[in-house]
Every structure is written in structure tokens, then in C-alpha cells.
Amino acid sequence: MALNLAMIGDGAIATALRNHLNGYPQLKLVGIVSRHPLSARSERDGxxxxxxxxxxxxxxxxxxxxxxxxxxxxxxxxxxxxxxxxVTSIGAFADPLVRAAVLESGPGRTFPTTGAIGGLDLISAAAASGGITTVNLETRKKPAALIQDWMDTGQRSELLQSVRPVTVFSGTPAEAIAKFPASLNVAVALGLATGDLERVRVRLIADPQAELTEHLITAEGAAGEYCFQIRNQPDPEQPRSSGLTARSLLAGLLRLAEPSGKFI
Structure with missing residues (x-):
């Protein structure tokens, strides 16, 4: 029996996920929730x-x-x-009010996706017994993918004209998601995995040589020392997001449709 799903949003990630749904009869898209008229492609696809x-x-x-x-x-x-x-935009859970209303309530259940990174299962397991004390995330992206509406003309020009890696942000996940909402959901994901967003420190680097989006995650504590390096292709239609994001959504839907024998 098919799992009926609806998407919220009609942008690059939603389009990529729709493409991935082909060949999975156990997943059935019933429609899209959007404030705006659907894209021409969505209209053509019926x-x-x-x-x-x-x-x-x-x-x-x-x-x-x-x-x-x-x-x-x-x-x-x-x-x-x-x-x-x-949920794709895990950065929303940096807000304690949203976290309480959506992540900690019921009777429905919220499932944050792993998005662009891995290792969350290990970090969560270690942190559950108090075995993680610090987590550091260093993310590298092309400068053009990090341009934000709040940047003035000088900041934008400096970023786009840089020839060497430049640190554009350093701080907490909550600060990161406020400044770069489409680029650092992974920081909040790490905070949720540890159970405490304050344990995570984030550094975002604009690197003109970064053909792939890179996340370097290090964690340590009584449980041990861990290091993960992830290098993803950016989404071709939305370079601020990883191309892995839609695949992560597909994997999550398949776990919900066929839970037996799946890692959780």
C-alpha cells in the first residue's frame, strides 16, 4: 500500500525530490502546498x-x-x-518556541532529515550517555552561494572578488541559521544530535576553490574522538543547498514506508 505524501514548497529541493520519487510505487505524491502558483514544470507534470x-x-x-x-x-x-x-529546514529548531511546538509536541511526529551530512547516529548515541562535550563544524562553499540579502554592496563585492578562503561566520548554530538560513541547517542538526545546541561551534568559509560543498565535523568527549568529512555536489538549481538534501528526504520517506530492517 502506498504512503501518501504532500510537499510544502515548489522550489529546487521539491523538484529534485519529485524526480527521485519515480520508480518508487510505495510513495505517492498527492500534491504541493504553496503560497504561490505552481511552477510551469509542476503544472506540466500535472x-x-x-x-x-x-x-x-x-x-x-x-x-x-x-x-x-x-x-x-x-x-x-x-x-x-x-x-x-x-523537515528539511532543521534550522527552524534553533528557535525554542518552534522546537517546543513542532519537535516536542504531538500526537503527530516530526522527523528531521539528515540533510547534507552523516555521522548523526554516532554522535547522538555518544551524546545520549554524556559522552560528547564539544562539536565543531567547518563548512566551505563557493562565495557566490553565500551571498545574503542582508549584505551590503561592499560585503558582496568583497566576497565575490576573494581569491583566497575567507571566514564569513563563526559562532553558534542559532546565530548561523539566522544569518545563513539555507546554508547551515547542518549546524542545528548537530545540535539536535547532541541534545544541546550550545555544544556546537560553527565556522563558515567562502572558498573560491571549493568545487564541492565541504563539511568537516569533529566531536570529542568521554566516548571518544570523531571526525567526519563530507563533500557534496551543490544542488545545480540552488547552490546554497546540497544536492544530497533531496536524496536524504527520499531515504527518510522510504524508512517511513518500509520501516522493517531500516536503521533508526
Whole structure:
């Protein structure tokens, strides 16, 4: 029996996920929730545009692919309706109010995706017994992928004209997601894995030589010392996001549709 799902958002990640759904009859897309008219591609593909009530009536799982604001806007209603909520924009959980309303409530269940990184299972296991004290994340991306609306003309020019790696941010996951909401969801993911966002320190580097998006994760504590290096292709349509993000959503949906024998 197919698992009915609806997507929130009609951008690059949602489009990539739709492409990945081909060949998986156990996953059925019933439509997309979007504030805006659907893209020409979605229209050509015959995708239905739904409001949230329609999505809640017809889908068992709602997949967020629209940004941190969408998690706060829709999440509490989805969970209150008893539905499963698969979240891409984990950075939303840097806000304790959103975390309480969406991640810590019910009767529905929220499933943050692993997104662009791995090793979260190991870090979570070690942290569960107090075995992790510090986690450091160093992320490298092309300068153009890090341009933000809040940057002035001088900041943008300096970033785009840099010929050497430049540190553009250093701080906590909450600070990171406020400044770079599409680029550092992984920082909040690490905070959720450890159970404490304050244990994580983030450094974001604009590197003109970075053909791939790189995340270097180090963690240590009583349980041991761990190091993970992840180098992903950026999403071709949205370089701020990893190309792995849509694949991570697909993997999460398959775990929900076929839970037996899957790692959790």
C-alpha cells in the first residue's frame, strides 16, 4: 500500500525530490502546498496545488522543502492533526518556541532529515550517555552561494572578488541559521544530535576553490574522538543547498514506508 505524501514548497529541493520519487510505487505524491502558483514544470507534470487542510485530509506525511519560516508556519498544525512531518529546514529548531511546538509536541511526529551530512547516529548515541562535550563544524562553499540579502554592496563585492578562503561566520548554530538560513541547517542538526545546541561551534568559509560543498565535523568527549568529512555536489538549481538534501528526504520517506530492517 502506498504512503501518501504532500510537499510544502515548489522550489529546487521539491523538484529534485519529485524526480527521485519515480520508480518508487510505495510513495505517492498527492500534491504541493504553496503560497504561490505552481511552477510551469509542476503544472506540466500535472501536480495538484493544495491548501494545508486539503493536504492534511489526503496525506499521511507532509514534507517541508520551503525554508525555516514554513516549519514555524505549518508545523504545529501538522503535528496537532496527527500527521508525520518530514523537515528539511532543521534550522527552524534553533528557535525554542518552534522546537517546543513542532519537535516536542504531538500526537503527530516530526522527523528531521539528515540533510547534507552523516555521522548523526554516532554522535547522538555518544551524546545520549554524556559522552560528547564539544562539536565543531567547518563548512566551505563557493562565495557566490553565500551571498545574503542582508549584505551590503561592499560585503558582496568583497566576497565575490576573494581569491583566497575567507571566514564569513563563526559562532553558534542559532546565530548561523539566522544569518545563513539555507546554508547551515547542518549546524542545528548537530545540535539536535547532541541534545544541546550550545555544544556546537560553527565556522563558515567562502572558498573560491571549493568545487564541492565541504563539511568537516569533529566531536570529542568521554566516548571518544570523531571526525567526519563530507563533500557534496551543490544542488545545480540552488547552490546554497546540497544536492544530497533531496536524496536524504527520499531515504527518510522510504524508512517511513518500509520501516522493517531500516536503521533508526
Amino acid at each position: 501536480v495538484s496545488r493544495l491548501d494545508l487542510d486539503q493536504a492534511l485530509d489526503s496525506a499521511e506525511v507532509l514534507v517541508e522543502a520551503a525554508g525555516v519560516d514554513a516549519v514555524g508556519e505549518y508545523g504545529a498544525r501538522i503535528i496537532s492533526a496527527g500527521k508525520a512531518f518530514l
